[in-house]
Amino acid sequence: MSQFFYVHPETPQTRLISQAVAIVRSGGVVVYPTDSGYAIGCALGNKKALDQICRIRQIDSDHNFTLMCRDLSELSLYAKVDNLAFRLLRNNTPGPYTFIFKGTKEVPRRLLNEKRKTIGIRIPDNAIALALLEALGEPMMSSTLILPGNEFAESDPEAVRDRLEHQVDLIIHGGYLSESPTTVVDCCDDDVQVVREGAGDPTPFL
Numbered sequence: 038m039s040q041f042f043y044v045h046p047e048t049p050q051t052r053l054i055s056q057a058v059a060i061v062r063s064g065g066v067v068v069y070p071t072d073s074g075y076a077i078g079c080a081l082g083n084k085k086a087l088d089q090i091c092r093i094r095q096i097d098s099d100h101n102f103t104l105m106c107r108d109l110s111e112l113s114l115y116a117k118v119d120n121l122a123f124r125l126l127r128n129n130t131p132g133p134y135t136f137i138f139k140g141t142k143e144v145p146r147r148l149l150n151e152k153r154k155t156i157g158i159r160i161p162d163n164a165i166a167l168a169l170l171e172a173l174g175e176p177m178m179s180s181t182l183i184l185p186g187n188e189f190a191e192s193d194p195e196a197v198r199d200r201l202e203h204q205v206d207l208i209i210h211g212g213y214l215s216e217s218p219t220t221v222v223d224c225c226d227d228d229v230q231v232v233r234e235g236a237g238d239p240t241p242f243l
Contacts, residue, residue, distance in 0.1 A: 039202045041194075046070070046212045049168040057207055058172045065206030066090060068182060068197055069169060071105075072162040073133040073219045073236040074190025075197060077205065078105060078179035082145055087178060093204055095185045101221075102148045103135050103157030105179040107170035114143050115176065116158050122224040125241065131162035133236035135219040148178060155225060165211040181218045189216035 040060070042053045061067055066079050066086050077093065079086030081104070091097075104115055109126060112118055116138035118126070126136060140149045140156040149156055159179070161167065170177060182191040184200060191197050194210040201208070220237035223230045231239045 039198070039205045040207045041198060041202075041210065042207065043210045044165050047164055049165045049211075053209075054165075054168045054172050057169055057209060060207045061169075061173060061177065066093075066204075067207040067209065068191075068194070068201065068205055069166060069209040070163055070194075070211030070214055071133075071166050071181075072131070072215075073181065074192050074214050074216050075182045075194065076105065076161075076166075076179045076190075077182045078177040081148075081176060081178050083178075084147065087147065089204070090178075090180060093201065094180060094183065096180070099150065099152065100180070101135075101137055101150050101155060101157045103159050103179050103181075104144070104148075104176040105166065105170060106158060106160050106176045107167055108160060111176055112158060113141075115141055116144075116156060117141060118224070122229070125222075125224070125229065126158075126160075129237070129241055130160040131167070132160070133162065133217070133219045135159045135221045137221065137223045137225060137232070139225055153225070157221070159219065163211070165209060169209075183218065190214075190218045192216040 135157045192214045217236040220235040221233040
């Protein structure tokens with residue numbers, strides 16, 4: 038049975054954020070709010086928790102996992118970013134975008150796209166997500182919570198509880214959100230490409 042925290046969407050309670058971080062650090066799988074629906078995440082190096090996320094979402098090795106970061110300072114450690122891509126990120130984060138880059142050796146191999154060796158990078162514009170990442174002190178492995186058979190991100194934490202309360206360790210109720218997933222921008226090559234249009238305005242990348 039998962040824990041269920043009601044966290045204020047603008048001023049997250051420090052006590053609850055600390056408890057959530059403890060659950061992540063102990064190997065837990067958490068569902069939490071972002072600026073584009075709910076996400077599901079775990080500690081960066083925890084294989085067991087990652088496998089559980091893959092089972093819940095029914096995703097395979099072609100999936101681009103995402104490192105949810107608190108700010109751009111963590112970027113160069115995990116992604117190979119040129120000056121053009123860095124300017125694009127600086128001008129469009131935090132926000133509902135996922136940027137795809139070639140991963141560095143700091144990224145666990147199981148998180149990289151098997152064929153392209155890529156990783157998603159994301160800086161969310163959501164007070165709860167940012168508080169969680171700040172307290173954790175490192176990126177969190179995340180994926181938009183799109184359940185099998187659905188096309189959109191989960192937006193209702195009560196509905197998530199009904200579906201997943203026996204499969205995750207924590208669900209953070211941070212309000213009822215948009216169900217649009219992020220806009221995905223591939224920055225691996227010189228030609229930046231929008232590969233999925235979602236909550237973020239694609240215009241800056243066209």
